[in-house]
Amino acid sequence: MSYLVLKNLNKAYEGTIAVNDFNLQVEKGEFISLLGPSGCGKTTTLRMIAGFETPDNGHIQLDGEDITSASPNQRGMGMVFQSYALFPNMTAWNNVAFGLRVSKQPSTVVNKRVNELLDLVGLADDGHKYAAEMSGGQQQRVALARALAIEPRVLLLDEPLSALDAVVRVSLRHEIRRIQTALGITTIYVTHDQEEALSISDRVVVMRQAVIEQIGTPEEIYVQPQTHFVATFVGTINQFPGILKDSKLGLVACHSGDLNLFVPPITDGKVQDGGALTIMVRPEEIRVNKIGTDHDLSNSLDANLKTITLLGPVTRLTLEYHGQSIFADIRTVDRHRFDLNKPVQLSFSREACSIMPKVELSNGDN
Amino acid sequence: MATMKKKGPLPGLFIGGFLFYMLLPIVATYAFSIATRWDRTILPEGLTLDWYKVAFMDRWFLIVFKNSLVLSFSTVIASILIIVPTAYWVHLRVPRARPILDLISTLPFAIPGVVLSLGLIRLYAQPPLMLARTPAMLVAAYVIFTMPFMYRPVVNSLKAVNIKVLTEAAQSLGSSWLRTLRQVILPNIMPGIISGGLLVFATIFGEFTIATFLVGARYKTFPMQLVYYTRRDGRIASAYSVISFTIAWVSSLIILWVAAWGAKRTSGSGHSIKDKDLQINIAGDQK
Secondary structure, X not given: OOOEEXXXXXXXXOOXXXXXXXXXXXXXXXXXXXXOOOOOOHHHHHHXXXXXXXXXXXXXXXXXXXXXXXXXXXXXXXXXXXXXXXXXOOEHHHHXXXXXXXXXXXXXXXXXXXXXXXXXXXXXXXXXXXXXHOOHHHHHHHHHHHHHHXXXXXXXXEOOOOOOOHHHHHHHHHHHHHHHHHHOOOEEEXXXXXXXXXXXXXXXXXXXXXXXXXXXXHHHHHHOOOXXXXXXXXXXXXXXXXXXXXXXXXXXXXXXXXXXXXXXXXXXXXXXXOOEEEEEEOHHHOEEEOOOOOOOOOEEEEEEEEEEEEOOOEEXXXXXXXOEEEXXXXXXXXXXXXXXXXXXXXXXXXXXXXXXXXXXXXXXXX | OHHHHHOOOHHHHHHHHHHHXXXXXXXXXXXXXXXXOOOOOOOOOOEOOHHHHHHHHOOOHHHHHHHHHHHHHHHHHHHHHHHHHHHHHHHHHOHHHHHHHHHHHHHHHHOOHHHHHHHHHHHHOOOOOOOOOXXXXXXXXXXXXOHHHHHHHHHHHHHHOOHHHHHHHHHHOOOOHHHHHHHHHHHHHHHHHHHHHHHHHHHHHOOOHHHHHHOHHHXXXXXXXXXXXXXXXXXXXXXXXXXXXXXXXXXXXXHHHHHHHHHHHHHOOOOOHHHHHHHHHHHOOOX
């Protein structure tokens, strides 16, 4: 049996369903992210694990023991909050020592452990500082050390990096992952930032409107999204609605038959011949070339280049094909090869296409 | 400041007039308390500290001073014990009850002391309480009477720090309710408690109406003695007033200082060594 088991968790507030039939099994030492837009129920789920909210029904089991109704201070879960929540009346050192003193550890143990942890988060020399004297990033490191000090059975992080600036956010998220791996600590991480979730998790739970949309490794979530919402929420994706003409060939007619695209053969019967589906292609899977020069890939179409947006190492091209916008990412070093408002050839392989049955062309879910 | 100067002498006149109006009675009381005689001339005829001597030598002085101190301290402690945990709990767990508590806490302002006293006498004189005309009852009445002074600063402090998250952080570290309240919440709302305590203290130390109605001469307080002297010798009464003022002023200074310290602490930077020492002392949690 898994280390942490969440079984049929439900929670509603005054008629509004916050979490609906949530099921998840977490292995010991695993790093799980709960990812979704605000109001999707991810924080409520985390708070139920922490014991700050009581589920309306369902069970939470930790290491074989039912903790559904245990009070928060009996659960042994370290929590890191978005607002850091350091005790303003105590130094960083005393903040980290708090939980150890609560559990009545001898002072030699407290001293040793607090120094170790401050060292671990890179704040060995800042133990004397108060929260008000530290930057947000430093405060969150102290909060992490404080949560780790009690050797928690599960580490819970509630959007810990949302209040920090971009550079600190990236460096601290790598640090969290490094420490988590080093200590082998089971971790549940709540975030609305898909890049964050993909970059540090063993598995990601994508949620929307109180319901789990998909559970999978970052790669599964990104490459094989199971729902339309996951495909559009995680990263950018191009959508081509069409009708399946031949499931064995993987032939799909889009744009009222003006555009034939090939997808991998559909053998699981997810869509029948003649059924509606949407083809989804990531911008980085699309190759951009001069008209009539690329014949290697199964799918090809000509589109007008509308805008060029520099994103850093990649540059995003926005193209227009019969009124539909298509995004394609190219290497930034190649950006001068193309001229605005000129037609270019787009091509992508059939393996780059994932299909969703019967979904309208819209981003209305976001 | 620069804009005030451009507007001419009018603002200065208003401020000057206001200060004159506020300070004149106080200055006059001071002057009267050290005047040999001041009823036949424009300025006092001479200066003396005799009236303070009379005030301090009076066999009642120590008794009424002690009685008023006991009443003030008891009220402060009782109101801290009743109001702080209530405000914390309501703030954390029953936020919907907050407006009700806000309303109740302002009621004492709306009820005149005399009405409150008479109502309380009727209530407390009946069995099983039978507390009428005892200092304990007076303290009970004072807690109600001064509730706004304690409740407001405490609630403001609770709002200034994120009580909910701090409580949850402490709980997740295994801390019990009592420990969380003692080691995390109280130190962080201490500026509010100290301000409230001093306001209550200063108010009760100078309170006359309710004390006279509820216990009267059975438990003589400092203001009662002051009123007694106003009927006999205004100069001794003035000396009493000055002593009373001084206590109120010292309290106010401490409030201002505590408020400045609290503001500094929540605003972030700018800690002096002194601040830190103070924080550690109050937290009682140094390494």
